[in-house]
Amino acid sequence: MLGAAVLTVTGQREALIANYKGILEYEDSFIRVQTKNCRIRISGARLAIDYYTNDEMKITGHIDAIQYES
Amino acid sequence: MILSMIKYVQGYVHVRLTGYAPERFLNLCGSHEILIWNLTPCEDGYLFCVSVKGFRRLKPLLKKTRTQIRIIRRVGLPFATYRYRKRKLFVIGLILFGALLYDLSTYIWNIEINGNSYLSDETVLDFLAQEGSTFGTKKDSIQCQELEEALRSRYGEVIWTSIKIYGTKLTVDIQENLLPEEEYEKKEDTVYDIVAAKDGVISDMVTRSGTPLVAEGDTVAAGDVLVSGRLEIRDDSGEVADYLYRSADADITARVSYSYRDVIPADYTEQTATGEEATHDTLLFGSFSLGNPFFEDPYEKSLMTSDTVQLHLADNFYLPVWLVRERYQELRETPRTHTEEEIRQIATKNFHNYLEDLEEKGIQILTKNVIIKRTGGDYVVSGTLEACESIVSYRPTETGEITGEENQDTDESD
Structure with a gap:
């Protein structure tokens, strides 16, 4: 699947999102990210973006849920 | 990271x-x-x-x-x-400090010597100084291997050595030959007689090698040959055919007399410290000294003791700076005369010290006979001691060849 988002989640603390298009919303308790086909909503607590580049983003914090919104 | x-x-x-x-x-x-x-x-x-x-x-x-x-x-x-643009000197100083620290770390600042018992630390340090590898030498200029060889060849008692440099520290490990050479092994080349070191009467004699020329009970004078290193080899007719040379070895003790004399003056001046004292410190750098130039001895009569301490950084790294501390203690002088009892005590003490000195040398005292006499203002202690001691001393044997005629004579008679 060309251009689909790749999520690498390590435990409950770290998530690496590759192939994303942009940040839609970002707060302490949730992050919404636009990808090619859908939006991904990561909710939790004390979420922080360690770094992000044009196609990769690393989120750390306490992750409760990952939801796909289409 | x-x-x-x-x-x-x-x-x-x-x-x-x-x-x-x-x-x-x-x-x-x-x-x-x-x-x-x-x-x-x-x-x-x-x-x-x-x-x-x-x-x-x-x-x-x-x-x-x-x-x-x-x-x-x-x-x-x-x-x-x-932020620190106006503190260029600070930065320069920081860089200089770093450079200096780096440079200084390429020198030897501490020397440790292990395993030496015959050789003193000072001897080894002197040796290192002579070889140009002492404190403040650049590490690059020290050839450890050559130093080890030089140390071994200079001092025979060193049988193994290892010289290492760790950081700014030079470590010298030494293994010494702990079994010293026996005395007779040292004088193997020349043959020795045993001669009397003192006048005396021989009381005990054990000969291990050589020809004994005296016996127990004989009176000998200093310089007399007691045991000869020359052995006579006689032929059948009882004439000397040849000489065999071998160092004499014997234990010889003799009764020796010592005369003792001690003079104790009856009048003396007693010096007592008053408890007043003054100190004066001076720093010495080579020939330059730094102290209080106006200081002088404040007392009429005083006892001055001076302590000199060389300043050092590490255990062995001495700086060329000395600290001299002079202590002046005020003394009071009073003329006095010893009583008879005091004289007796002093005389006994002196005599005991004399006896102890003799006993330390391995001399056994047999009899002692000492009296105190008063002559004028002084007391004279005099007497004689009889003691037992080793009178062995060595002297090279006179080597005499048997004349050709004698040899021919013996040949003819055969």
């Missing part, structure tokens, strides 16, 4: 982003490939870090998204150098 060092050298800023569309701003940063890290939301916007280079490129994005940015903290080398 390396990444954070690169970030520090290039410099970065902590900033706060506020305004109308911060999310759009973040996306634009991503698409313009401006790296942003440690992004955290706060009550009215976001906090993040961005490199100095990236921060300069943010201006058009801020205008486009109608957001404002505020620098909270600057981190990195570019800011540090800017």
